[in-house]
Amino acid sequence: MGKLTIGCFASLVGSMSLDFAVRLAGTALDKGHKVDLWVSGNGTMLSIKGQRAFKDYSALEKPLKELMEKGLNVTACEACAEARGYHKENTLDGFKRHSMDWYLASSFDADRVLHIGGE
Amino acid sequence: MPTTKLGFIVQRAGYKSENPKLALTHAIASQSVEVYLNDGDIVTADIAFIGDGVLNCKKDQKAMDIYKLTSTETHIKMSLLLDLNVMVCKEDLDRFGMTENDIVLDAEEFGAELTVKVVPFAEITKMMEGMNHLLFF
Amino acid sequence: MKLAVFVSDYRLTVDTLDRLNPEKLGIILVQNGVYHATTKENGKPSSLLNKSASYYALIDDLETRGLGNADVADNVKVISYSDIVDLIFNEYDKTAWL
Numbered sequence: 001m002g003k004l005t006i007g008c009f010a011s012l013v014g015s016m017s018l019d020f021a022v023r024l025a026g027t028a029l030d031k032g033h034k035v036d037l038w039v040s041g042n043g044t045m046l047s048i049k050g051q052r053a054f055k056d057y058s059a060l061e062k063p064l065k066e067l068m069e070k071g072l073n074v075t076a077c078e079a080c081a082e083a084r085g086y087h088k089e090n091t092l093d094g095f096k097r098h099s100m101d102w103y104l105a106s107s108f109d110a111d112r113v114l115h116i117g118g119e
Numbered sequence: 120m121p122t123t124k125l126g127f128i129v130q131r132a133g134y135k136s137e138n139p140k141l142a143l144t145h146a147i148a149s150q151s152v153e154v155y156l157n158d159g160d161i162v163t164a165d166i167a168f169i170g171d172g173v174l175n176c177k178k179d180q181k182a183m184d185i186y187k188l189t190s191t192e193t194h195i196k197m198s199l200l201l202d203l204n205v206m207v208c209k210e211d212l213d214r215f216g217m218t219e220n221d222i223v224l225d226a227e228e229f230g231a232e233l234t235v236k237v238v239p240f241a242e243i244t245k246m247m248e249g250m251n252h253l254l255f256f
Numbered sequence: 257m258k259l260a261v262f263v264s265d266y267r268l269t270v271d272t273l274d275r276l277n278p279e280k281l282g283i284i285l286v287q288n289g290v291y292h293a294t295t296k297e298n299g300k301p302s303s304l305l306n307k308s309a310s311y312y313a314l315i316d317d318l319e320t321r322g323l324g325n326a327d328v329a330d331n332v333k334v335i336s337y338s339d340i341v342d343l344i345f346n347e348y349d350k351t352a353w354l
Contacts, residue, residue: 002345007254009141016287017264023316027337033345040145041137080141100148104162105155107252108123112344114262115254116353117138130270130354170270240275248257248278255272255352 002111003034007103009118011042013057017116018046022060022067024114029070036110038103040077041118044084047076049092061092068094075102122161125149126250128243129172133191134182139175142166142256143194150201165204165250167243172256173211176222176235195235196226205235206243258282260348263289263304272354273304281309282348284340285332290317293332301329314340 006025010017018039025035039046046060053059068074075096081087091097107113127146133139146164156162168176180190198205207222225234236242247253259278264287273283283304285293292302293313305311311332318324318334325334335343344351 004341004344009138020264020286023337024340028341031338031341033341041141099151100145101152102155103145104125104149104152104164107125108121108152108156108160108162110252112349112351113125113252113254114344114351114353115252115256116262117256118141119136119138128272128352130272169275170272244277250350253259253350253352255354 001032001034003036003109004028005036005038005103005106005110005113006116007038007040007113008043008046008116009039009041010116011119012045012051012060015119016058018043018060019058021116022063025072026063026067026070029067029072035072036106037072037074038077038106039074040080040100040103042084043118044076044081044086047081047091047095047097048086049090064092065094073106077103120159120161122163123252124163124165124250126247126253127164127166128247128253128255129166129168129175130170130255132171132174138256139172139191140194142254143191143198145254146203147194147197147201149203165206165246166198167206167208167246168211169208169240169243170211173207173215173217173222176207177217178221178223192223195223196229196231199226199231199233199235200229202233204233204246206246207235207237208240208243209237210240212237257350258348260284260344260351262286262351262353263292264353265289266291266295268354270354272352276352280348281307282343283307283309283311284335284343285311285313286317290314290321290323293329294318294323294327305329305331312339312343
């Protein structure tokens with residue numbers, strides 16, 4: 001089994017790239033792989049708790065929590081989050097925040113990196 | 120020493136998109152990644168501007184004067200100061216009628232020793248083949 | 257280089273794919289990229305399907321858009337998320353998302 005690092009820089013609402021990233025992460029976990037998920041830029045929207053799950057907007061808090069229980073390691077770019085007013089006290093439990101070097105460190109021992117750019 | 124090489128490929132123009140800036144700031148983060156790694160482990164970052172991405176390299180950007188934002192030009196200079204390999208595709212510069220005179224080539228004012236390399240796309244392909252992972256922005 | 261390229265748009269704003277020439281190329285059509293596998297403009301299939309590559313389209317993103325196996329060009333294999341994981345770990349050594 002290998003390690004997959006996924007970086008996603010696209011926003012939660014509006015592109016569905018994070019929906020793709022989270023589904024891919026879940027599938028890789030189910031197949032026995034280790035998965036790190038890094039969100040940066042507008043992707044940090046994923047880290048905010050208390051988002052209402054309207055059916056017209058992507059809402060990933062529930063599947064994300066389930067994947068974290070299965071071992072998904074998920075981290076947001078702290079500077080990108082702070083720049084958008086997403087503060088630590090509003091961050092989902094278990095969602096880590098680090099500087100950008102965390103993504104590169106995760107890539108260090110990853111067998112594969114899938115970098116999904118932003119808008 | 121165990122080394123992982125990352126290739127950052129910038130394909131889009133800046134400012135309207137956050138992609139080019141995030142490419143550069145993440146590449147620059149390769150200089151502080153050791154805190155997460157074991158002694159001797161290394162992550163390197165090479166940067167290549169291709170397609171519309173070469174427009175990021177235009178010199179004399181005044182983003183700080185006008186919008187109070189760090190310019191892409193400054194991020195390129197920081198990359199040079201931190202000894203990152205920065206390549207710009209010659210064919211794409213030619214396509215836009217740009218020459219080395221139009222782009223940021225060095226960061227002498229910051230004391231950087233490396234310079235931007237204007238190279239054919241074939242050289243950038245060779246760089247990509249030598250990387251462990253590619254990140255397209 | 258064995259490269260798996262994810263194409264997520266129908267109108268690409270970059271020409272990178274035209275210039276990549278890896279030893280082995282896989283093109284994985286996801287999100288609006290699946291329209292390359294199904295859409296003919298003025299009777300012509302997408303020029304993206306003319307490359308020397310293996311083509312894949314994600315069934316979830318086809319069905320989301322009202323499309324299915326029957327709509328997909330003959331040279332495109334319809335795959336699942338599980339297949340994507342296997343492809344990137346077993347068939348290709350690098351990925352690109354365009």
